Amino acid sequence: MARKKWFTGHPVQAKYMRFVALAMAVPALFLGACLYYVVFELLARQMAFPEAIAANLAPVIRRVNGVLLVGLPLVVAAILRMALVVSHRFAGPVARLEGELDRILGGDADRRIHVRENDDLKGVADRINALLAKKTK
């Protein structure tokens, strides 16, 4: 069954999305910044003379900056998409579980919880269904 919407609006998804995005973005940006600084700083130090740095290194830095200007938004978009997918795997079933439980608590005692086969909370849903079946016997 295809997912209808990727963002459930449940607070737990926003929380996990933030966590996943930061877990991906912070190391990536840190490593990138270190690499950028160290490579160019070491090269500049090696070249030493300002004319050599300006004539040879500065154009490379400008080109790298141009690539980053285009590439960085794409990387950020990819990170956000990954964060959305990963967070939805957990937040989607939680939202569904809560919705189904609200309906059951609202009086629909015969209702059972349906989650996808590969959802992470399938085991919890099955056990709640078993508990409800036992109660209604």
Add this chain to the structure above:
Amino acid sequence: MSAAPVPKAPPPPAVDPFEVVKTFPTDTPEALKKWEEKIFKGKSSYKVVTEGVEVYLSATSSNASSGLFYRTEFRVEPGVFLSWRWRALEFPDKNRPERLSDRGQDDFAVRIYVVFPGSTFFNTNVIEYIWDESLPEGTVASSPFSGRVKLFVIRSGKAGSEAGGWKTELRDLHEDYRTLFGEEPRRSVGAVAVMSDSDNTRTTTRADFGDFTLKVKKETLG
């Protein structure tokens, strides 16, 4: 009876108002090892020459660009001077000699760098003291490569015959920095360098230099 003439007191020895705090020796091949050679396009030759009691560094560049770079660290407070002696023997042949800052002709018989490094190259300030063939002394321009690199002509014309053409410089680094950058030098000097290059004009340049010394005016010492 006339009194014996009182012998005249010898004149007091001349007091050097400066104290040498650092030297950047170039007088032996071993001393030159402290100067890193940086080659950009071909190699200018830098050789220690001994002529009688004279020892100096002789640079010749033919369609080449390389320099010597001496890493150091000192703060430039008021009263800090850099001294050296030099003579420019052969200048690059430029099509537009009236332009000090010219990317296509950025060659000089000799230039002395004083580098004030920032956190990156982009905020590093540099003074280049230049001996130019025709531009008047005091001519200043930003380098065609960076506004933070100031070209400063402090000698002009061919070296004369007096004293073998040698000229001794004593530059007030604090004052020069203020003049060129319009502010106090906030960072320490990180390097002193020399270059004789000719790659842009594809000609030949020759210059001699030596005795790089950092001096402090005694009256400014605490």
